[in-house]
Amino acid sequence: MSSxxxxxxxxxxxxxxxxxxxxxxxxxxxxxxxxxxxxxTIRRMEIECDTQYKSRNIRGFCHLYDGQEAIATGINDVFTxxxxxxxxxxxxxxxxxxGGSVRQVLAELYGKHEGYTKxxxxxxxxxxxxxxxxxxxxIVGAQVPVGVGLAxxxxxxxxxxxxxxxxxxxxxxxxxxxxxxxESANMAALWKLPAIFCCENNNYGxxxxxxRHTSNPGGEYYKMGNAIPGIKIDGMNVLAVRExxxxxxxxxxxxxxxxxxxxxxxxxxxxxMSDPGTTYRSRDEIAETRSARDPIxxxxxxxxxxxxxxxxxxxxxxKRIRKEVSKASxxxxxxxxxxxxxxxxxxxxxxxxxxxxxxxxxxxxxxYDKSIKA
Amino acid sequence: MLSSARFSxxxxxxxxxxxxxxxxxxxxxxxxxxxxxxAMEEDDAVYVMGEEVAQYQGAYKxxxxxxxxxxxxxxxxxxxxxMGFTGLAVGSAYKNLKPIVEFMTFNFSMQAIDQIVNSxxxxxxxxxxxxxxxxxxxxxxxxxxxxxxxxxxxxxAWYSSVPGLKVVAPYSSEDAKGLLAAAIKDPNPVxxxxxxxxxxxxFPMTEEQMGKDFVIPIGQAKIEREGSDVTIVTFxxxxxxxxxxxEELATKGISAEVINLRTIRPLDRETILxxxxxxxxxxxxxxxxxxxxxxxxxxxMCMEDDATFDSLDAPVQRLCMADVPMPYAQxxxxxxxxxxxxxxxxxxxxxxxxxxx
Numbered sequence: 001m002s003s004x005x006x007x008x009x010x011x012x013x014x015x016x017x018x019x020x021x022x023x024x025x026x027x028x029x030x031x032x033x034x035x036x037x038x039x040x041t042i043r044r045m046e047i048e049c050d051t052q053y054k055s056r057n058i059r060g061f062c063h064l065y066d067g068q069e070a071i072a073t074g075i076n077d078v079f080t081x082x083x084x085x086x087x088x089x090x091x092x093x094x095x096x097x098x099g100g101s102v103r104q105v106l107a108e109l110y111g112k113h114e115g116y117t118k119x120x121x122x123x124x125x126x127x128x129x130x131x132x133x134x135x136x137x138x139i140v141g142a143q144v145p146v147g148v149g150l151a152x153x154x155x156x157x158x159x160x161x162x163x164x165x166x167x168x169x170x171x172x173x174x175x176x177x178x179x180x181x182x183e184s185a186n187m188a189a190l191w192k193l194p195a196i197f198c199c200e201n202n203n204y205g206x207x208x209x210x211x212r213h214t215s216n217p218g219g220e221y222y223k224m225g226n227a228i229p230g231i232k233i234d235g236m237n238v239l240a241v242r243e244x245x246x247x248x249x250x251x252x253x254x255x256x257x258x259x260x261x262x263x264x265x266x267x268x269x270x271x272x273m274s275d276p277g278t279t280y281r282s283r284d285e286i287a288e289t290r291s292a293r294d295p296i297x298x299x300x301x302x303x304x305x306x307x308x309x310x311x312x313x314x315x316x317x318x319k320r321i322r323k324e325v326s327k328a329s330x331x332x333x334x335x336x337x338x339x340x341x342x343x344x345x346x347x348x349x350x351x352x353x354x355x356x357x358x359x360x361x362x363x364x365x366x367x368y369d370k371s372i373k374a
Numbered sequence: 375m376l377s378s379a380r381f382s383x384x385x386x387x388x389x390x391x392x393x394x395x396x397x398x399x400x401x402x403x404x405x406x407x408x409x410x411x412x413a414m415e416e417d418d419a420v421y422v423m424g425e426e427v428a429q430y431q432g433a434y435k436x437x438x439x440x441x442x443x444x445x446x447x448x449x450x451x452x453x454x455x456x457m458g459f460t461g462l463a464v465g466s467a468y469k470n471l472k473p474i475v476e477f478m479t480f481n482f483s484m485q486a487i488d489q490i491v492n493s494x495x496x497x498x499x500x501x502x503x504x505x506x507x508x509x510x511x512x513x514x515x516x517x518x519x520x521x522x523x524x525x526x527x528x529x530x531a532w533y534s535s536v537p538g539l540k541v542v543a544p545y546s547s548e549d550a551k552g553l554l555a556a557a558i559k560d561p562n563p564v565x566x567x568x569x570x571x572x573x574x575x576x577f578p579m580t581e582e583q584m585g586k587d588f589v590i591p592i593g594q595a596k597i598e599r600e601g602s603d604v605t606i607v608t609f610x611x612x613x614x615x616x617x618x619x620x621e622e623l624a625t626k627g628i629s630a631e632v633i634n635l636r637t638i639r640p641l642d643r644e645t646i647l648x649x650x651x652x653x654x655x656x657x658x659x660x661x662x663x664x665x666x667x668x669x670x671x672x673x674x675m676c677m678e679d680d681a682t683f684d685s686l687d688a689p690v691q692r693l694c695m696a697d698v699p700m701p702y703a704q705x706x707x708x709x710x711x712x713x714x715x716x717x718x719x720x721x722x723x724x725x726x727x728x729x730x731x
Contacts (some may be wrong), residue, residue: 056518084469118502126502134468134505139492146493149465156447156471167465183458192452206634280429311437343706344698364664366712367720 015223035077039069040232042093045102049123052365058109062123063090071200073098075168079132083212084150084167086134086143088175090200095126098133111159116192141178144169144197148184151195168196174205176221177213197222215257235263266293345370398580399671405547405579406436406512406568408472410556412586414444417472420558421448422464424476424513424601433478434514460486460511464493467509477513480529480567487532494563495538508561509571512554515543516610517661517711523699526707528662530609534563534639535666540592541639543567545613547577550638552590560592567638569610595642597649601631604721607672608659611633611692612712616659618716628725638668640724643675647682654687657720659712664694688724693717 009023016176046066053062065072072093079085087094092105100116108115109123116126117136126136134150137143147169154165169235171181176199188195199221203210210219215228233244241263248259266289277286303309348358363372382474400408413420426433426449426588428441441449452459456477463473477483483490490511497507516528534541540562544550550568557564582588598613599620606616613634620630631649635642656676658669669692676682693712701707 017644056631117500117504120502121500125500127504129468129501129504134465135501137493139488142493143462143490145461145489146465146468148458149462149467150469151465152462153466153469153471156466180457180461182461183453183455186453186455274433275430279431304712337705338701338703340706340709342703343696343701343709347698364694364697364712366693366716368692369723 012089013220013222015220016268031077035070035073037067038073038076038097040070042066042069043095043100044094045105046092048106049221052109056125059111060122061089062109063088065093068200068202069093071170071198075164078166079168081130081132082165084147086130086137086147086150086167086168086171087170088140088172089124089136089138090172091124091126091136094133094170095128095136099128099131100126133268141180143177144171144175144178144181145184148188148195149194151188151193152191154194155191164194166194166196168198170198170200170235172211173199173203173219173221174208174213176201176224177205228258230260232262232264235265236295236299238295265295272374333348336345390690397580397598398421398584399575399576400547400579400584401576402544402547402550402568403434403436403438403573406554406579407438407440407552408584409551409558410437411440411443413472413474413555413558413666414440414448416586418448419585420472420474421450422474422476423450423452423459425452425454425478427451427476432476434570436568436573437476441595456482456485457489457508460489461493463509464489464497466505467494467507467563468497468505470508472508474510474512474558477511479518479525479570480513480515481525481527483511483529488676490533490539490563490565491536495536497538498562499538506561507563509563510557510566511563512525512555512557512566513568514570514573516569517695517700518570518702518710520707521700523621524645526700528567528610528660529565530638530660531662531667531671533567534668534671536639536702538563539639540564541567542592542637543569543609545569545572545610545634545636547579548583549590549596549634551583552634553589553592556589556592557599558665559589561673562579567610571611572614590636593640593642595636595645597645598634598636599630599632601653603629603725604651604655604657605631605633605646605653606657606659606717607633607635607646607649607669609638609668611661612659615705615712615714618714619721622714622718623721624720628721630721635668637638641671641675643679646672646675647679650676650682651685655721655724656686657691657693657724659693659717659718661695661711664692664697667692667694669694691720691724694721 003026005024005026007024007351008021012021014020044067046064048063049058049062052058076097079224085094085098095105095116096102101334104116108117108121111119113119121136124136124138127133135143137146147167150167154167158164181197185197200212201219203219205213216223231244231248235241237355248261250261268286300314304311304314344363345357347360350356358372361374365371376549422440427437428446428449431438431441437449460475463475467473494509496505497505518526528542530543533539540560541562542553544553544558554566557566593623598617601620606620608616613632616632620632623630631653633645633649656672658672660668662668664670673690673692676686693716696710698710700710
């Protein structure tokens with residue numbers, strides 16, 4: 001069997017990784033021919049779709065994959081049927097190579113019952129569970145969390161001592177800006193799921209080029225995780241917050257873009273009044289924070305220790321403020337309850353200005369004949 | 375409102391306990407917990423995912439003790455990221471796991487509604503039967519006490535309009551246990567709309583109902599109280615106030631039949647329509663908004679069915695939440711939702727109508 005060796009030294013760029021794929025590889029004639037046949041079949045199938053679409057034999061949406069054939073083909077060579085794959089609506093090629101035939105794909109597009117999904121799905125909805133193919137999903141970006149769920153299953157049912165099956169969620173550079181991709185990436189990293197976030201960056205999200213839809217220089221989606229600079233600040237120290245925020249504001253105000261800020265602080269109470277706040281942390285932890293890191297004590301100490309105020313003076317101030325708050329509370333308690341009109345005021349604004357509620361012709365009340373009529 | 379909800383439940387209990395022997399009082403949250411626990415014991419594919427479901431033991435303690443019993447593999451705290459974890463759970467269901475996704479409240483499910491409607495509900499259809507999605511979305515739904523507009527609303531009508539979803543709304547502990555068990559066993563996405571105000575309310579349960587084989591079939595309503603003069607169709611909190619209203623109406627010589635829908639989708643049309651044909655009058659009671667609400671569907675159903683339409687002696691009455699976002703102040707909040715008095719008045723009015731005719 002003849003084979004050749006190929007240089008790959010300029011085909012990878014790494015980010016936050018110490019290891020990398022090899023800089024060269026060998027492929028046999030047989031392998032190369034197989035890739036060629038697969039890719040050329042995909043190409044011809046997509047061109048046929050184009051023709052038939054223009055002849056009005058294909059309805060609705062139709063997104064073609066020509067130009068991107070190497071991605072599906074290369075991935076498929078590495079994947080087994082037990083690995084999962086989910087992609088967007090640009091899915092004809094994956095449907096084909098994950099257990100389908102050209103005839104099945106085209107029959108689906110022609111709305112035939114013998115089609116891949118019995119004519120119910122059309123261009124955007126192909127599936128083949130037996131071959132680990134989960135679509136064929138029509139909502140931009142929504143397939144990514146779902147794909148991470150496929151990876152979740154792989155970990156849930158992993159066999160001890162064996163590598164896990166993987167799940168690949170493919171999406172375009174346009175979808176890459178969806179918030180839910182970050183949401184699922186966070187969980188995948190947190191739980192070490194065998195999830196592959198595969199951005200097929202074809203330079204355009206519909207008609208918007210990467211330069212116009214991503215803040216990452218050059219649209220480098222593999223660096224998406226940390227393109228924005230960040231600063232961590234002691235949020236219990238008012239001076240650190242002040243100086244830190246001065247720096248942040250200066251950076252952001254001068255056209256340098258956004259910044260992530262993390263304020264290290266602490267919540268003394270439970271999350272809400274129904275949470276005693278003691279089941280997931282210890283009372284010692286709370287007490288320790290109060291005694292060592294309390295933000296108010298910090299200021300008080302700063303004043304006294306630097307001879308700026310006497311301890312007695314500070315006590316007087318505290319006493320006065322306590323009194324003021326108590327008085328305000330009592331006064332507030334004496335106020336009137338809202339009049340009944342407030343039930344149906346401000347559902348709609350009349351003209352967008354403050355305090356101008358639109359007079360509605362009819363507001364349904366629990367009892368129909370007690371409804372409010374203009 | 376909280377106190378009136380409790381009051382009505384007490385009355386309902388009195389009614390129920392007359393007919394029951396050897397029962398145990400079980401709060402709704404414990405009945406839900408029991409259903410999840412039994413399902414997890416039986417089937418390793420069942421797991422629980424959501425915010426604060428594990429170490430915190432559930433924001434409303436529905437998942438209490440499950441993390442201790444089943445561990446972090448099967449009881450999973452997520453980041454606050456509804457769209458992400460809902461999509462993730464849906465994906466795992468494509469591969470035959472049976473996730474129970476807890477929304478701390480259904481208000482937050484709006485963040486994830488695309489995944490529920492587009493990724494879960496439609497998958498089986500879109501794949502021409504290749505990929506089912508056995509998943510449960512559950513949590514507190516409907517009105518709550520003093521939490522204002524963003525945290526006090528009913529999503530029954532929203533979810534029940536979606537083909538591919540099933541929607542159940544338990545009232546009692548029996549409902550909660552049986553419907554949740556059925557939801558977990560169901561091979562489709564099921565939305566389980568619980569009611570926060572009822573979580574702590576105890577209802578009597580029999581040994582059989584507490585057992586591991588007990589399920590309430592999805593799609594079957596329950597006639598909570600038989601009557602001959604008027605049909606009250608309701609679900610969730612509305613069942614409590616309707617039963618109390620029926621008791622009061624009985625003292626006025628009016629016999630009200632109270633139907634607890636239990637399932638909002640698919641609606642048990644047969645039970646509803648045959649009851650209305652018997653009584654000739656119908657009042658719907660819900661905590662959702664009026665427009666395109668569950669009551670609107672009941673009314674439309676009675677119009678669309680010839681035999682039912684012909685049997686009507688009075689116009690259909692709908693009781694629902696006022697057509698406004700929920701206000702905070704207690705007096706406004708109370709005015710915005712149906713009360714026992716509203717039900718009694720509505721029924722009394724349509725009874726008078728017959729006397730005049």
